[in-house]
Amino acid sequence: MIAKRNLLFLFFISTQLLSFGAALSIEGSYQGKNLYIQNAMADDGFGYCVTKVTVNGDILPGAIGSSAFEINFSFFNLTIGDPLFIVIEHNDGCVPTIINPEVLLPKSTFEIESIIVDENGKLKWKTNKEDGKLTFFVEQFKWNKWVVVGEVQGKGTANLNSYEFNSAPHFGLNTLRVSQTDHSGTKRVSAEVSFTSKTKKITKSPVKVKDYIYFYADGISIETQYEIFDAYGNIVKQGFGSKIDCSNLLSGAYYINFDNVNEKFIKN
Numbered sequence: 001m002i003a004k005r006n007l008l009f010l011f012f013i014s015t016q017l018l019s020f021g022a023a024l025s026i027e028g029s030y031q032g033k034n035l036y037i038q039n040a041m042a043d044d045g046f047g048y049c050v051t052k053v054t055v056n057g058d059i060l061p062g063a064i065g066s067s068a069f070e071i072n073f074s075f076f077n078l079t080i081g082d083p084l085f086i087v088i089e090h091n092d093g094c095v096p097t098i099i100n101p102e103v104l105l106p107k108s109t110f111e112i113e114s115i116i117v118d119e120n121g122k123l124k125w126k127t128n129k130e131d132g133k134l135t136f137f138v139e140q141f142k143w144n145k146w147v148v149v150g151e152v153q154g155k156g157t158a159n160l161n162s163y164e165f166n167s168a169p170h171f172g173l174n175t176l177r178v179s180q181t182d183h184s185g186t187k188r189v190s191a192e193v194s195f196t197s198k199t200k201k202i203t204k205s206p207v208k209v210k211d212y213i214y215f216y217a218d219g220i221s222i223e224t225q226y227e228i229f230d231a232y233g234n235i236v237k238q239g240f241g242s243k244i245d246c247s248n249l250l251s252g253a254y255y256i257n258f259d260n261v262n263e264k265f266i267k268n
C-alpha cells in the first residue's frame with residue numbers, strides 16, 4: 001500500500017563549479033552530531049583544498065587549514081531535526097571528503113513507554129529516547145499480513161512524546177502496531193495491541209463480476225479498504241470506497257482483500 005519511501009536518503013550530496021574553484025554541498029537534518037572533513041592538499045602544493053565552509057548560509061568559524069577538520073554545529077544554535085545545507089568551497093583540482101555523512105540522517109531509537117487501543121480503534125502510544133524525526137507507520141494485521149494504514153510524524157526528541165491515530169476497524173479482532181525504518185533499512189516495531197470491534201461484517205456483490213463490485217453491511221452501502229490481485233499475484237487495483245470499477249479488467253480469476261476478508265471472484 002505504501003511504497004518504500006521510508007528507505008529514501010534524507011541527504012543529498014552534489015558538486016558545482018565556481019568561477020574560482022568548485023564546491024561540494026550536502027544537505028540533511030541536524031541529529032546532534034558533528035560532521036568531519038578530510039582535507040586534501042591543494043593541487044599546487046601550497047595549503048589545503050578547502051577555502052570556505054557555510055552552514056545554512058552562515059560561514060563556519062574556526063580553522064579549516066588542516067588535513068582534517070570538524071564542522072561543529074554547536075556554533076549555529078540548532079535543534080534536533082533542523083534542516084541543514086552545507087557548502088564546502090574548495091580549490092579546483094582537489095576534492096575534500098566528507099567522512100561521516102550518515103550523521104545527517106535520523107536513526108530509529110524510540111522506546112515504547114505505553115501503547116493502547118480502545119474499542120473504537122483509537123491507537124495511543126508514548127515514546128522516549130527518539131534520536132531524530134522519523135515517521136511512525138501504523139500497521140494493521142489483516143489479509144494474513146501487516147498493512148500500513150496510516151502515518152504519524154515523529155517528534156524526534158529524547159523526552160516523553162505522545163501520539164495517537166484513529167484507525168478504521170474491520171469486523172472482529174483487530175491487531176495494531178507502530179513501526180519505523182531509518183536509513184539503514186532496519187525496521188523497528190512496537191508491541192502489538194488488539195481489540196474486538198463492534199463494526200458490522202462487510203460483504204461484496206455480485207459473485208460474478210461484470211462491471212462493478214459493491215460493498216454492503218446489513219444491506220447498506222459502506223466504504224472499506226480493498227486490494228485486487230490477478231491470478232499471478234500482481235496487484236491491479238487498490239483503494240478505499242463503497243464500490244470498485246472492474247470494467248477494465250480482463251476476464252478471469254482474481255483475488256480480493258477487503259475488510260478482514262480474502263476471497264476469489266470471477267470477472268466475466
